[in-house]
Amino acid sequence: MAENLQITARRLAAAELRRRCDLADAGFATTDELKDPAEVLAQPRAVDAIRFGVGIRAEGFNLYAMGPEGHGRHTTVRLLLDERAAREPVPPDWCYVFNFETPHKPSRLELPAGRAPQFSQDMQRLVEDLRAGIPAAFETDEYRARRQEIETEFNERQEQAVNGVGERARKEGIALVRTPSGFAFAPMHKDGVMEPERFRALPQAEQQRVEALIAKLQEELETVIQDVPKWRREAQHKLRELNRQVTHSAVNSQIGDLNTKYRDLPQVQQYLARVQEDVLDHAEYFRQPKEGESPTLFGIPLRAEPGESPLKRYQVNVVVEHSKSEGAPAVYEDNPNHGNLVGRIEHIAQMGALVTDFTLIKAGALHRANGGYLVLDALKVLQQPFAWEALKRVLRSREIRIESPAQSYGLISTVSLEPEPIPLDVKVVLVGERFLYYMLYEYDPEFRQLFKVAGDFEEDTERGRDSELAHARLIAMLARKEKLRALDRAGVERMIEHASRHAGDAERLSLQMRGLADLLRETNYWAQTAGREIAGPEDVRRAIEARERRQDRVRQRLLREVLRGTLLIASEGERVGQVNGLAVLELGGFAFGMPHRITARVRLGGGKVVDIEREVELGGPLHSKGVLILSGYLAGRYAQRQPLSLAASLVFEQSYSGVEGDSASSAELYALLSALAEAPIRQSLAVTGSVNQHGDVQAIGGVNDKIEGFFDLCKARGLTGEQGVLIPAANVKHLMLRDDVVEAVAAGRFGVFAVDNVEQGMEILTGIAADALNRRVEARLTDFAERARAPGAAAARTKEWRGRPQK
Amino acid sequence: MARPPAKVKARRIVVALDGAAPGTAALEAAAALAARLRAELVIVFVEDVDLLHLAALPFAREIGFPSAASRELDVAAMERLLRLRAEEARSLVAALAERTPLKWSFEVARGPLTEPLLAVAAEAELVVAALAGSERAALQLAAICEASATASLLRARTMRELHALLRELRRLAG
Secondary structure: OOOOOOOOOOOOOHHHHOOOOOOOOOOEEEEHOOOOOOOOOOOOHHHHHHHHHHHHHOOOEEEEEEEOOOEEEEEEEHHHHHHHOOOOOOOEEEEEOOOOOOOOOEEEEEEEEOOOHHHHHHHHHHHHHHHHHHHHHHHHHHHHHHHHHHHHHHHHHHHHHHHHHHHHHHOOOEEEEEOOOOEEEEEEEEEEEOOOHHHOOHHHHHHHHHHHHHHHHHHHHHHHHOOOOHHHHHHHHHHHHHHHHHHHHHHHHHHHHHHHOOOHHHHHHHHHHHHHHHHHHHHHHHHHOOOOOOOOOOEOOOOOOOOOOHHHHHHEEEEEEEOOOOOOOEEEEEOOOOOHOOOOOOOOOOEEEEEEEHHHOOOOOOHHHHHOEEEEEEHHHHOOOOOHHHHHHHHHHOOEOOOOOHOOOOOOOOOOOOOOEEEOEEEEEEEEOOHHHHHHHOOHHHHHHOOOOOEEEEEEEEEHHHHHHHHHHHHHHHHHHOOOOOEEHHHOOOHHHHHHHHHHHEEEEEEHHHEEEHHHHHHHHHHHHHOOEOOHHHHHHHHHHHHHHHHHHHHHHHHHHHHHOOOOOOOOOEEEEEEEEEEEEEEEOOOEEEEEEEEEEEEOOOOEEEEHHHOOOOHHHHHHHHHHHHHHHHHHHHHHOOOOOOOEEEEEEEOOEOOOOOHHHHHHHHHHHHHOOOOOOOOOOEEOOOOOOEEEOOOOOOHHHHHHHHHHHHHHHHOOOOOOOEEEEHHHHHHOHHHHHHHHHHHOOOEEEEOEEEHHHHHHHHOOEEEEEHHHHHHHHHHHHHHHHHOHHHHHHHHHHHHHEEE | OOOOOOOOOOOOOOEEEOOOOOHHHHHHHHHHHHHOOOOOEEEEEEEHHHHHHHHOOOOOOEEEEOOOOOEEEOOOHHHHHHHHHHHHHHHHHHHHHOOOOOOOEEEEEEOOOOOOHHHHHHHHHHHEEEEEOHHHHHHHHHHHEEEEOEEEEEOEEEEEEHHHHHHHHHHOOO
């Protein structure tokens, strides 16, 4: 570096490299002394949105809580829902009961919260009582007497009618004879039927008279007998009426009790009335053999279960009940498949066939959440076949219709059951990634109508005293909740600094709760290993380092190959057209910086900067954009009045996979300028930052990882004090560097320079003042331009081209 | 009908039937009673001569009950029918005897009952006459019971009488 050069870029002080957290005046020694945070940490936008979405009672105002994993979306949603649900009324219970009119369409029955189980029990008891009461009523003497009366009446009527004809016949000397299957008439002789011989001996006229008489009597008897079936029907009708009366008296008092008990519920009363009618019509169900005498087919019991009886129809299937609930339900369904959402109808195998009835209707999460809130993981719903469509259908129709996917898609036509839909009043909260929200919004028109409120969770928050303290309280709460060791103040400070580093910004704090909780657990582990009762900063540091150590195999391997000289990265000396760029690699959530050699070659040409990465399609569009901006800068800055007669090529050396991002564009420009000015660049420096057409150096991401990446290499080779990294000035606020980097900078063994524009950068890299450098670049470009314009330039170019390889 | 016994200590029960409906039910009840009292059961199936005479008449017709359908009758068919009825009664008793230990005998009589049969009835303690037709046989049995020191008669001709008879048998069986 030239002694007289006035460097305008700023060499950063150690204090600027890591913003320390200092909670000395917060007045606590360990997390045990900290209170729990007052409310959800630093997610005002999301919290407001959720409160709004939950509060507003209008159709389609369901919620989508979006944000990255591990930022407390579920916890926050849960917390806010519980808070609100507790203040809301408990929704009603729902039952399915037998539909006496259309048995394959079970009816729903609504009961006030908590009363369904009691009602179900009451119905069970009613059936038990009727099972005892109805047969008892049929065993009374009264019933037997009345029944016999009816039977006797019928028999008498029949006999009287027949005997009447018999009497008339006897008067005429004709006997009415009972045959095994009916009656016949025959002439009498003494007490018996006249022998055939005797009859034949009668005079012809007498025979004819008898025959005619008998024919007449036969006709008469036929008419009488024809009336018999009618009389039997009448008798049967009377008997049925009698049965009904007897059942009625047995049933009436029992159901009457229930009617009184459920006087306030007209729906239940209607149901009870139907039950009463049905019991009257089917009194025989209650007089059937008890269990153990069930019918069999070839010795196999025909009923699958002992409980399977015609009396099952009087059961009450409580699908959802709230006897133990306080407030509205807030349900989280972990496995939102179709059946778990809308409920399902189960089947029982019976003699090889699958049968079902209304008692096999099972509730889904929507039933349980009805009248309250249902939280679902968006991705899981979308992954389950038919679940998303079913959820939307239910929200649209505002009623839960239980049908199997095969039914709703019309794939089967064997009707099993069609339970009456249950009215739905639920607020669904989907929790998912942002991209899912935007995709659904874009491609699913119904999604927009059904999920009108989005709660967007922040990744990070403003870092200040308040937020630091809130973070400390959160750490304290997590430690208490998980029964982990308390953390001392320095440990808390270190964790907060780590949150800041995680956010990649010294002025912000990461809100990734899962990472924080994991770090706390790991810290607890290391404190335990070290035998400390209270975890301190060294445990936090150990936890962070150990985590990195577990993940850094690739980083170490790359570093090893650099040190062994397989990957060529210089960290000392000078060279024209070659600069150390910095790239960030991310693998499995672990990001690290790695220096890359970037080189540039220039010659006379048509004004094109060739990006080799792009030519071979290893460079992404942003990278290409960065390179094209370079051309713009070069032309605008150095070749305003002449054609840019330059042919340059740029490359990331030893890069075998894609390069993306424009954070190397400043490095590429430095390499190019160095090549043009033939000014060697110090290899002890590495560079990051993008550049615009005016030559301003712009902010890039991953600045901390990049600096540390180069630092690690230099440290491995030995820190000289000459080494350092150039970063955009706009990135200074993002610096949260590791302690060893900060210490090295404090000791003057490493440097971090904040650069505003390319000229500042070139000064540091080459040690040549910007003016002088610019003149050299201009001169070179003017030379190219003149050569390009000069007659025979083409020939010269050809010559030069030919000459090259020999050089 | 002779006065029904208040209680019987029967060693022998005679059941007379003629294949008409009341017979079967009376037979079952009598069998139950016999099994209970460990009495001997004598079944007399009476083939009604009146029926055979009737069948032999040139204009013989039967009016079915309860179908009210009229059919012609002939002797061969009537005899076949009576045999069938007798066989039915016999197999019914045989089946009953298989279920409960029962000492029984079965006889078929045509026309007026023979002396030996009447002697058996006279020595029985209980005579059940479930005869729908066969007036003559019924009268014979009634006369025998009247004359006998031991035998009581239970008689049923119609379904109504059968109910009373069955009640009585059940009462005796306890």
